[in-house]
Amino acid sequence: MANIENQKFIALDISGKNYLSWVLDVKLHLSAKKLRHTIEEDNAVSSEERATALIFLRHHIDDGLKYEYLTVENSLELWQNLNDRFEYLKAVVLPKALNDWAQLRFQHFKTVSEYNSTLFKTVS
Incomplete structure (x- = not known):
């Protein structure tokens, strides 16, 4: 059987929810x-x-996105198409995440594990 390379990181979700970390x-x-x-x-x-x-990019995007951009044969074009589709998330998600991070205070939690749990939810 062909030597199939494992994904190096989580594939880009079709909703774009992990776009910033994916980029x-x-x-x-x-x-x-x-x-x-x-x-x-x-x-x-x-x-x-x-x-x-192009193979690397296609290997790390959701199957729905693969089918949507099936005819794209240039890595730069695929990169720009995905950027055009999900770039708005920088203006929407990033400010909220920065605000959540700024508002996070250790003293608001009863235990360290509760703090860590909330911290990791904010980061991801």
Whole structure:
């Protein structure tokens, strides 16, 4: 059977709820593979690099998104399409998360485990 690579991190959900962390994970992994330039504009990219990056991106998105962007054959185009679709989350989710983080106080909790539980819910 073919050697199928395991996912390196959680795939992008079709709702986009994990988009912000997914973007960071993708950028870090593509940088580690020396393929980050494949999702940046105005860069010369070989067809092999483009295909490798596209395979990586498609491997880390929800099946519904794979079918929706089935005809996209360029890693930069797929990256931009996903960005256009979910970028609004930075304006919606990030300020709320920052506010939740600022309002979180250790003394509001009876136990450390209760604090940690709420803290991890805020972070994710």
